[in-house]
Amino acid sequence: MRAIVSLTAGALFGMGLLISGMTDTRKVQGWLDILGHWDPTLAFVLGGAIVPMALAWRIAGKRRHAILGGPLSDPATSKITPKLAIGSALFGVGWGLSGLCPGPAMASLSYGGWQGLVFFVAMMAAMMAQPRVTAAIAGAR
Amino acid sequence: MPIDWIWGLIGGLMIGSAAALFLLLNGRVMGASGLLGGVVDGSQTGSARTNSVIFLVGLIGAPALWHVSQGAPDTHLTSNVAVLIISGFCVGIGTRIANGCTSGHGVCGISRLSPRGIVATVVYLLAGAFTVALARHALGLI
Numbered sequence: 001m002r003a004i005v006s007l008t009a010g011a012l013f014g015m016g017l018l019i020s021g022m023t024d025t026r027k028v029q030g031w032l033d034i035l036g037h038w039d040p041t042l043a044f045v046l047g048g049a050i051v052p053m054a055l056a057w058r059i060a061g062k063r064r065h066a067i068l069g070g071p072l073s074d075p076a077t078s079k080i081t082p083k084l085a086i087g088s089a090l091f092g093v094g095w096g097l098s099g100l101c102p103g104p105a106m107a108s109l110s111y112g113g114w115q116g117l118v119f120f121v122a123m124m125a126a127m128m129a130q131p132r133v134t135a136a137i138a139g140a141r
Numbered sequence: 142m143p144i145d146w147i148w149g150l151i152g153g154l155m156i157g158s159a160a161a162l163f164l165l166l167n168g169r170v171m172g173a174s175g176l177l178g179g180v181v182d183g184s185q186t187g188s189a190r191t192n193s194v195i196f197l198v199g200l201i202g203a204p205a206l207w208h209v210s211q212g213a214p215d216t217h218l219t220s221n222v223a224v225l226i227i228s229g230f231c232v233g234i235g236t237r238i239a240n241g242c243t244s245g246h247g248v249c250g251i252s253r254l255s256p257r258g259i260v261a262t263v264v265y266l267l268a269g270a271f272t273v274a275l276a277r278h279a280l281g282l283i
Contacts (some may be wrong), residue, residue, distance in 0.1 A: 011199035116218055
């Protein structure tokens with residue numbers, strides 16, 4: 001049952017990204033391009049996504065367990081750390097350069113051509129290397 | 142096009158519903174970078190890992206089925222290999238250091254008014270806007 005939920009949520013997420021236009025990098029870069037021909041679509045996508053999720057958090061707050069059993073994720077940490085800011089800044093630079101973030105990069109994998117594949121491989125390589133890179137930086141200090 | 146915002150809103154509601162299902166039924170936060178990253182760096186194990194893989198199959202597979210039946214939507218992705226590699230690397234490493242991306246910090250974080258989610262979103266939006274301004278308008282790179 002959990003597997004069916006995972007598959008359904010993944011499929012719904014992917015189709016939502018496709019239908020909303022978020023796998024079109026021109027629309028994403030258009031949203032970030034405040035000096036050019038600004039495209040407000042992303043605001044509607046984010047706004048639309050926040051509504052059901054805000055309801056879900058309210059319901060989750062009244063429950064101890066997930067409906068299918070097991071713990072209900074409650075990211076208790078609210079610390080604003082340098083890692084959060086540095087990581088997000090790096091992510092923003094990459095996002096602006098290509099117009100792709102992790103969700104749309106995967107949703108468009110089948111139709112993004114070799115360009116989408118190059119981005120995806122570079123992103124995965126970086127994700128694999130990240131624990132070692134972070135440890136090396138921490139060790140050097 | 143003027144109707145783009147309607148598709149944006151419908152797609153957004155689908156994304157939010159997917160995240161709501163994943164949280165309430167499976168008890169997990171739907172963050173694309175966390176689910177992929179946890180699988181590729183080996184930090185997820187057991188049934189969590191299995192469910193992440195299944196989620197990713199749906200995420201890649203459903204648009205692929207659409208692509209086969211309805212034709213390929215245009216991604217307008219750059220063909221500059223250096224830009225693609227640098228961009229992919231920054232997205233991969235940045236989202237893992239920050240522990241989240243547009244779905245985890247943006248959709249799931251802002252909707253519970255998480256200070257971390259809000260700060261992360263403001264930072265990556267500003268960095269993204271600055272990058273586009275610099276790379277497009279100052280350097281003509283993208």
